[in-house]
Amino acid sequence: MSLVVRRARASDVENIVALLGPYIERGELLPRDPSEISGTIDHWVVAIEGNKLLGCGSLVAYSDELSEVRSLAVVPGYRGMGIGRALMEMLVEVARGVGVRRLFGLTRVVPFFIQSGFASIDIVEIPEKVWRDCAPCPLRDRCDEHPVMLVLSNQRPGRQAVPADGRGGNRNVPK
Numbered sequence: 201m202s203l204v205v206r207r208a209r210a211s212d213v214e215n216i217v218a219l220l221g222p223y224i225e226r227g228e229l230l231p232r233d234p235s236e237i238s239g240t241i242d243h244w245v246v247a248i249e250g251n252k253l254l255g256c257g258s259l260v261a262y263s264d265e266l267s268e269v270r271s272l273a274v275v276p277g278y279r280g281m282g283i284g285r286a287l288m289e290m291l292v293e294v295a296r297g298v299g300v301r302r303l304f305g306l307t308r309v310v311p312f313f314i315q316s317g318f319a320s321i322d323i324v325e326i327p328e329k330v331w332r333d334c335a336p337c338p339l340r341d342r343c344d345e346h347p348v349m350l351v352l353s354n355q356r357p358g359r360q361a362v363p364a365d366g367r368g369g370n371r372n373v374p375k
């Protein structure tokens with residue numbers, strides 16, 4: 201299988217919508233409107249073999265430093281072959297590139313996220329998610345999804361890492 205994982209393009213939207221459709225109908229993934237996918241296509245990644253879309257995933261920003269992995273899905277029949285992991289690796293790379301420090305998911309497939317380096321957390325650690333999506337959700341009292349988090353950087357914005365030998369770093373950082 202010659203798989204290509206890349207940033208999504210406008211021409212991928214139709215195939216993304218088709219891939220997500222059955223998962224959304226079964227309530228396994230949150231609904232995504234085609235126009236919303238088009239408008240956020242820079243935040244999506246896809247896995248392609250030949251001309252066939254085999255998987256997709258997206259980042260949803262909650263602040264400059266906090267994003268969610270959402271709508272990560274692989275075509276049935278191609279699951280368990282490493283495509284989900286490859287998509288997650290690219291999402292993490294994209295998130296790092298735009299300065300995201302904490303990446304979370306709300307999921308029923310916790311083992312997959314753990315394999316990708318995430319850790320289980322308490323929902324209180326992501327109040328931004330609760331306020332925006334959980335509070336108005338009709339399923340909030342019987343939610344079967346679990347919050348997970350991958351910390352990409354413990355640095356506060358505007359600070360540079362100081363090497364282990366204590367030299368260097370950002371000399372302009374106020375003490």
Ligand SMILES: CC(C)(COP(=O)(O)OP(=O)(O)OC[C@H]1O[C@@H](n2cnc3c(N)ncnc32)[C@H](O)[C@@H]1OP(=O)(O)O)[C@@H](O)C(=O)NCCC(=O)NCCS
Pocket residue numbers: 223228229271272273274275278279280281282283284285286305306307308309311312313315
């Ligand atoms: C979850 C999903 C994206 C994973 O993609 P995938 O291509 O099947 O996963 P991979 O083959 O890359 O698996 C990576 C690792 O996670 C594990 N894993 C994947 N799916 C798992 C599951 N449902 N339960 C337990 N472990 C799972 C694999 O065993 C593998 O571990 P290993 O390297 O130790 O063997 C895919 O199964 C899917 O589309 N599920 C339906 C939609 C969904 O629930 N998405 C998650 C939204 S939060």
